[in-house]
Amino acid sequence: MLPSRSDFPKDFLFGVATSAYQIEGHAQGGAGRTHWDDFAATPGNVAGAEDGARACDHLNRWPQDLDLIRDGGFDAYRFSASWARVQPEGRGPANRQGLDFYDRLVDGMLERGLKPALTLYHWELPSPLADLGGWRNRDIAGWFADYTEILMARIGDRIWSVAPINEPWCVAWLSHFMGHHAPGLRDIRAAARAMHHVCLAHGQAVAALRAGGARNVGAVCNFEYAHPADDSPAAHAAARLYDGIYNRWFVEAFCQGRYPDDVLEGLAPHLPAGWQDDMAGIAAPLDWLGLNYYTCKRIAPAPGPDPAPWPALAETPGPLPETAMGWEIFPKGLGHFLRRIARDHAPGLPLYVTENGMAALDAQTGGAVEDNDRITYLSAHLAEVRAAIATGVPVRGYFCWSLLDNYEWAYGYDKRFGLVHVDFDSLQRTPKASYHALAHALARPSAQAAP
Secondary structure (H helix, E strand, O other), X not given: OOOOHHHOOOOOEEEEEOOHHHHOOOOOOOOOOEHXXXXXXXXXXOHHHOOOOOOOOHHHHHHHHHHHHHHXXXXXXXXXXXXXXXXXXXXXXXXXXXXHHHHHHHHHHHHOOOEEEEEEEOOOOEHHHHOOOHHHOOOXXXXXXXXXXXXXXXXXXXXXXXXXXXXXXXXXXXXXXXXXXXXXXXXXXXXXXXXXXXXXXXXXXXXXXXHOOXXXXXXXXXXXXXXXXXXXXXXXXXXXXXXXXXXHHHHHHHHHOOOOHHHHHHHHHHOOOOHHHHHHHHOOOOOEEEEEEEEEEEEEEOOOOOOOOOOOEEEEOOOOOEOOOOOEOOOHHHHHHHHHHHHHHXXXXXXXXXXXXXXXXXXXXXXXXXXXXXXXXXXXXXXXHHHHHHOOOOEEEEEEEOOEOOOOHHHOOOOEOOOEEEOOOOXXXXXXXXXXXXXXXXXXXXXXXXX
16 A cells, blocks of 8 residues: 555655656658657567657647646646757757747746746657767757757756766666667767766766756766675676676765765776766766666676676676566665665765656556556655655655656557556546556645535
């Protein structure tokens, strides 16, 4: 059973999260082409070769979607803007239709009493910038700062919070070393440069935000608990290195102005010359830190030649129940990271769970979607948040991923994370049981007492 609002501090915020390319409908409104359009057009990259051209048609249906957030009892909406919608070429003139859309969207949140929590980049790089090397090109940091200034000049006066880049590990490592996301590279040099240039872009965006008067600036990193696959020293070392690449690289850069030594052993030869000189700007002070958490992994040394190419890591199956993504359900990992970040990386800094949720095999039956497994998942993770708060961790809010079933990147429209079911033929929205359960849990005492 879900905890109620009264189980959390009075000023604790509850919200939902989405991202632009996954819901808006990118083929409309003058948006430019993105590297996700290119990635999806390449055979074998995306299930069904599906893209975000129509997605959930949020561009036209946003009033209905904001009503769902309000009626669910949420306090805040974590949304992202599309760089290619604001600047179709990634540089140069802005698209007035795009700015007008985000202007209306923010006003719509405020009219419904919702706090607008903006993410500037959630993976939809304009294709013309990808043609110039994308995240491998140092110049991207300046281009990103320019985009930041354009968008914030239009809507920054009404934004409650802003973070530059969602899940930098996915932007850099998953996309340039593992090849699972756009641009689909498997290249250690490209990955190393992307790992650094994402941090550089973060730092320059923070500087631009501060110069423009932004007061509630944070960062959003994803975290994944790394279990050793067995008790051998080699497995423990492998899990530690995985933790460094996934969990420590970005948070140490943003909060402490350094990269982990164990990861530098492999990446330093591939980093751009003079990278050390950028670290002070990368570690510009933040007002809060966001944690995205979903699952854990079992890590072992990679089989193969000896010595295997760095980082020589392999994932192995685990024993826990899994979501529809094949991800183990491990709520204790969330509590672990909340305590660890507060202790080791950002003492005293307010923390937010900026994404947490699960994909399930949600089927609509008789006009309803019974997703009790999602309710159980959310309840277990919220319990970890409560436990962390009880030990003094300054957790200030929790955002569920996601409001809507949407375009799930390389999985196309097959994986459903939403609190609201979307029929991708009719685009009809149907709140699931988890949505109704959260609405009940978040209702304020006066609302609960109403007939």
